[in-house]
Amino acid sequence: MNQPFDRVFNFSAGPCTLPVEVLEEAKEDLLNYKGVGMSVMEMSHRSKPFEAILAQAEADLRKLLGVPNNYKVLFLQGGASLQFSMAPLCFLGAGQSADYVVTGAWGEKAYEAANLVGATNLAYDGKGINYNDVPKFDTIPLNPNAAYVHFTSNETIHGVQFHSDPTTEAPLICDMSSDIISRPVDVSKYAMIYAGAQKNMGPAGVTVVIIRDDLLEKVPAKMHPILDYRLHAKNGSMYNTPPCWSIYMCGLVYKYILRHGGVAGAQERNLWKSKLIYQTIDGAPEFFKGHAVHHARSTMNVTFTLPNDELTAAFLKEAEATHLDGLKGHRSVGGIRASIYNAFPLDGCQALAKFMWEFATKHA
Ligand code: PMP
Numbered sequence: 001m002n003q004p005f006d007r008v009f010n011f012s013a014g015p016c017t018l019p020v021e022v023l024e025e026a027k028e029d030l031l032n033y034k035g036v037g038m039s040v041m042e043m044s045h046r047s048k049p050f051e052a053i054l055a056q057a058e059a060d061l062r063k064l065l066g067v068p069n070n071y072k073v074l075f076l077q078g079g080a081s082l083q084f085s086m087a088p089l090c091f092l093g094a095g096q097s098a099d100y101v102v103t104g105a106w107g108e109k110a111y112e113a114a115n116l117v118g119a120t121n122l123a124y125d126g127k128g129i130n131y132n133d134v135p136k137f138d139t140i141p142l143n144p145n146a147a148y149v150h151f152t153s154n155e156t157i158h159g160v161q162f163h164s165d166p167t168t169e170a171p172l173i174c175d176m177s178s179d180i181i182s183r184p185v186d187v188s189k190y191a192m193i194y195a196g197a198q199k200n201m202g203p204a205g206v207t208v209v210i211i212r213d214d215l216l217e218k219v220p221a222k223m224h225p226i227l228d229y230r231l232h233a234k235n236g237s238m239y240n241t242p243p244c245w246s247i248y249m250c251g252l253v254y255k256y257i258l259r260h261g262g263v264a265g266a267q268e269r270n271l272w273k274s275k276l277i278y279q280t281i282d283g284a285p286e287f288f289k290g291h292a293v294h295h296a297r298s299t300m301n302v303t304f305t306l307p308n309d310e311l312t313a314a315f316l317k318e319a320e321a322t323h324l325d326g327l328k329g330h331r332s333v334g335g336i337r338a339s340i341y342n343a344f345p346l347d348g349c350q351a352l353a354k355f356m357w358e359f360a361t362k363h364a
Contacts, residue, residue, distance in 0.1 A: 003323070009348035012326035013156055013301060013339040014178065014199040022252045022343075040248040045241050053244075054237065057251035064254055064263055065180075067187050067210055072233040074209040075247050080106075080177040080196040083207060084113035086227050087150065087173055087192065090219045092118040096147040099123040099170065101140060103162075104131040104155025105332060106175060114150070121146065130333070131158040134296040137166035146170040148191060154179035156199070157330040159303030159337065160296040165189040171215055179300050180208070181257055182342055183267035191215045197246055199300070200341045202253050205246035257342065266342045267299075273340050273349040274299040280353040287360040291333050305335030312336070315359055324352055 003009065003020075010017040033040050036049050043050050058073045067073060076082070087110075092098045097119040100111040103126045114120050124140045126133060142149055148171040154161040156178040166172065171191030180195040187193065192211045198204035211229055219230045231239050257266055278297060281288040281304050291303035306312045312335055319327050329337040340349060 003345070003348075008323040008325040009345070009351055010325050011338045011340065011344070011348075011352070013330075013337060014196070014341070015204050016199055016326075016339055016341055017343050017345075018202070018249070019253065019256050019343045022249070022256050025252050026249060041245045043244065045238060045244050050244055050248075053248050053251055054242070057247055057254060060251065060254035060258060061181075061208065064257055065185060065187055065210070070213045071187065072209075072211050072213065072216065072229075074211065074229070074232050075237040075242055075250075076207045076209055076232060077205065077243055078207065079204075080175055080194060080207055081109070083175065083194040083209065084110040085117070086229070087148070087194075088114040088117035089227055090223060090229055091171075091173075091215065092120075092147050093218075093220065094118070097121050097143060099142050099146040099149040101135070101137075101149065101151035102126060103134045103160055104152060104158040105330075106155055106157070106177070107150075107152040110150055110152070110175060118147075123149070126160075130291075131155060131160060132291055132296070133293045134160050134162050137162075137168070142168060142170065144169040148173045150175070152177075154298050154300050156301050156339070157303075157337075158291060158333055159298040159301040160292045161298035161300065163295075171212075178341075179298075181254075181263055181266065182270050182300060184263045197250050199339070200253075200343075202249035203246050205243040206250060208250075253343070269346065270299040270340070270342065273344065273346055274302055276346075276349045276353045277302045277338055277340070277356075280356045284356070284360040284364070287364055288356065289335075291335070300339065300341055302338040302340065303329060303333050303335065305329075305333075309334075311363055314363075318359065319352075319355060322351070322355060324348075324355060327352075 030039050098114055099121050101124040102108050102111050123142050124135050149168045150173045152175040165186045173192045174190055176193050176195040178199045181200050194209045197206045216230050225231050281290045289305045316328055327336050329335040
């Protein structure tokens with residue numbers, strides 16, 4: 001099946017495919033944004049049109065996720081990776097310890113960064129099982145007095161996902177980079193949520209931070225300004241020049257999701273899409289092996305392996321020839337990774353499932 005304008009089906013893990021509707025809108029605005037006479041890329045971040053873009057993006061994200069009033073929504077730079085350091089620098093004080101629940105490579109990176117800052121407790125570590133599962137949160141021995149508990153709701157490389165919001169006594173911090181706005185979440189369970197934009201929200205360059213007011217108050221008085229959540233909140237994400245274009249694009253994506261049934265609509269589509277591929281994996285168990293155990297399977301990143309490296313290489317080559325692009329798995333898992341975020345079309349999943357059947361039949 002052809003995509004418009006000969007676009008390929010882009011299974012990249014991020015940056016990744018964006019809705020064609022959104023790209024069309026951006027194209028329309030590119031030379032002259034709503035009659036202002038310039039593009040969003042050329043506008044002062046202090047100008048009225050950009051202030052309106054930022055305010056609308058924040059309002060729409062609040063609406064999508066039902067963000068309560070006692071939370072600030074920030075648009076920052078430095079990627080989710082900066083949050084790995086910024087969170088402990090701001091919230092892991094002397095004499096405190098933070099709990100880390102590590103279910104994949106990204107959680108591990110966050111844990112390593114926190115270790116440079118202060119005391120941590122590796123409350124759960126899935127490394128021994130090559131991160132193919134997620135634990136039930138209520139079975140993890142957490143410290144109720146921890147400065148915070150950190151976890152990754154969806155591990156992009158390993159393709160494992162928590163499918164419900166945990167309840168914890170200590171403040172809960174979640175890296176939601178690869179599944180934010182893909183399903184409803186109860187924001188009130190979290191002290192802080194952060195997510196890089198380049199999977200479900202827009203292009204790379206902006207990181208969303210949703211942070212509860214009481215956590216903000218815990219930032220030490222002397223903090224480097226650029227690393228100080230309080231300062232970013234006080235300045236409405238305009239302490240320094242924000243990534244204007246990326247924020248504008250996120251705003252268009254938020255409107256797109258709102259037009260298409262909100263996060264509940266996105267979840268329904270994501271369940272269907274991922275089911276198509278998982279069913280194909282399960283239908284040829286001698287040929288395809290899913291990496292994640294069933295209950296931890298991600299709706300965003302479907303990871304699986306083939307019987308050997310030669311078949312994997314042939315699969316990738318033939319897939320690319322049929323416009324199924326970006327399917328190579330991360331080296332730590334090997335095999336195939338199909339990243340099928342919100343904007344990835346259903347017919348792309350159908351095309352992959354069909355290709356998988358044909359490939360398995362031919363090579364079994
Ligand atoms: N967390 C997760 C879950 C990710 O998938 C990624 C990027 N793939 C990151 C953090 C790091 O994001 P960035 O490259 O924007 O720093």
